[in-house]
Amino acid sequence: MRATDLPEVRALRLFSSMQDQHFDALMEVSYLQTFPPQLELIAEGDLADFLYIVVEGSVELYARSNGRESTMGLVRPVGTFILAAVLKDAVYLMSARTAQRSKILLIPSQNIRQAFQKDAEFARAIVQDLASCYRGVVKEYKDLKLRTAVERLANRLLRYHKDQGANGSLQLPHDKRTLASVLGMTPENLSRAFNTLKPYGVEVDGSTIRLADLKSMETLAKPNPLIDDRTT
Amino acid sequence: MRATDLPEVRALRLFSSMQDQHFDALMEVSYLQTFPPQLELIAEGDLADFLYIVVEGSVELYARSNGRESTMGLVRPVGTFILAAVLKDAVYLMSARTAQRSKILLIPSQNIRQAFQKDAEFARAIVQDLASCYRGVVKEYKDLKLRTAVERLANRLLRYHKDQGANGSLQLPHDKRTLASVLGMTPENLSRAFNTLKPYGVEVDGSTIRLADLKSMETLAKPNPLIDDRTT
DNA sequence: CGACGATTTGAATAGGATCAATGGGAGTGG
């Protein structure tokens, strides 16, 4: 299937400064597909055949080792994943599955690498994207290494709250089981962490959370832009 | 101070394909300095003024939050650090201090960004470097999220053992206090983890470790190339 | 209604952290 009718993709920072001919060539060999929820798209260890771009829906990145499994991140529209593996022509370090029914653009990795060689602007855009991804993981790593579970939850809630307009309430963007895995804890422990936060004005109603005492939340969470800001 | 007499730097994957004139221009504005041990080179939150290259000695990257501190990584010759911050013209996410007396090359970040705009080969080399760094952090993150402290230690020992020739014994490349921080645990806990590994043939003599029963170590550690391999 | 999965709660356990105290070099100065 062709994928030429995707202005959102063209507008991605990654592609916006690419030459038209190179972009068109990429799209001609790409596939736009819709996948049902919970479908495994890639498995860690596989060779990177495609670069994936989430156009609609959302995708969960996860990893396994030793029989344990953990969510490494979530990709929502319009975002790419496993760019680094594609560029290095290496195997994926993470698996990916759709979280919902999702429309996804697949670009053969060989063509990405060609475009990257031919189009200097594209190469520069990739650098910016990779650098952002890199800093994103460093922040996740710091979050996990420097904070307790309750602190991670508190800061995550503050982040969602801010992202959603900071009006005193927020929606969890995924189910609690997934949130627990994102935060590196068990669902039971997440539930207890919410209870721990109750005295700090956190009121839970399903996937709706009200933050009734922002000040005391921030005193507890001590948000740190070098961990929690997604923009820098 | 000029830094033109540094073939190791020129040989770095990052610079090896750069045009001579661009490389020379970079070196002309760079500084090669020697620093005493335990000197703070950069602090997280500072603007990225320089790209750093460790030519001799070693540098510890660490981060703080909430009064806690943790080692995020160690850089040995010849390696760069905080490339991503330089490229994004953003603040450092990590602090850095010399672990030993170290010779370090400082390249003004503005010049790096210029060269990156002017020299497409350099931009491509940066992509490869960044992609490697990215995958490195992902692996650290998986290590921390999917393994217990004892498993992390066991796998780290196996990695050092392999790196050092796999002859049944290995040297810890840093003191145990730092190793503990790298592995995300306290020194006390590291000491106990070594005791836990004793039945698996791990004999500790200061910073020399003998692995007397590799087979049972690997059964315990279950090393995973998607976490432990530094090459892919 | 009934079934199923997600979430919560409870109790027991394990894994790590903290605090305190001790042992053990390496380096210093007498």
Add this chain to the structure above:
DNA sequence: CCACTCCCATTGATCCTATTCAAATCGTCG
């Protein structure tokens, strides 16, 4: 060469956090 000191590493005891296992509850969907 020997005390002395300092810092690192180890050990013990205790506390706290988080996981595990089990069971109850809740909500949704057929």
